[in-house]
Amino acid sequence: MSKVIKTGICSFGMSGQVFHAPFIHVNPGFEFTAVVERSKNLAKQRYPNVKVYTTVDDMLADKELELIVVNTPNYTHFDYVKAALEAGKNVIVEKPFTVNTEEAKTLIELAASKKLLLSVYHNRRYDSDFKIVRKVINDGLLGDILEAEIHYDRFKEELSYKKHKEQALPGTGSLYDLGSHLIDQALQLFGFPQAVWADIRIIRQESVVDDYFELVLYYNNLRVRLKCSYLIREALPSYQLHGRKGSFIKTKSDIQEAQLQRGLFPNSPDWGAEAPHEWGLLHTEIDGKVVKQFLPSTNGNYMEYYQGIYEALANNAPNPVNPRDAENVIRIIETAFQSSKEGKVIHF
Structure with missing residues (x-):
């Protein structure tokens, strides 16, 4: 393994521009070596040294590349990840990992057989809001x-300008798109559930893909609700946790995406720092006294994911997002659609 990991990105739309290229560029362990742009030439404007290919196949033939980021439309993930692994490349694939669990299992087995890294970009594990939620739970501040x-x-209400997101194709809709984040966070916090109930609907007037869902994950003494709607003008807090000792209420307030869209790089001052008015409200009992206070969040930082990838490739450290975790996300999505269709709780 070279000290600098030469990396190629399969697409330079919003995902490539915002969530991948800046981190690869800033981290000294990586080199943003190549990108696929079929008609535009946007990458060269910001990264003059990058090689531009017009097809993924051409980029995969580049023997310099050690790592490929698959950030193409959801229904293409399986084919492109498979091709990259067969070309001998390590792979990061955007969420959702695949559109079904059979595809996920196939890719996991292929990566293992070739002794290559396969990781899924569940970046919302590194949001400031989620990090403080996890800390509150792990520190036992709410009890059970x-x-x-x-x-x-x-x-x-209007449809996305990204046409592939609004077509009735495998892997489209809010549950695959945004639900992947919520399910992954729930599994990170609470583990795999015993059962799932779901209500999945289309509510926008012109939509043909689901844009509303409610999932309930069943655990022994715990219920976890995951909710999304495209027609919520006045949003509720994004995290609401209630335990035997108290509650924690938190907005979804990570600012990294907004910073990246403004063109900032992830080594900028105050990267991922929340404003104090976004801090979460803790109302609990500590050492016999009732406490009600706002807790400051740790800075969000998606670079933690990319540094984890570097350590995994260069120093044989653990994969920052094991593909088995991402396979479990897809398993729950598949089961949720079954539950919504059949109108009943589905047990695992």
């Missing part, structure tokens, strides 16, 4: 958690 609710809401 009895109820949790996580939201990812927006207000947008």
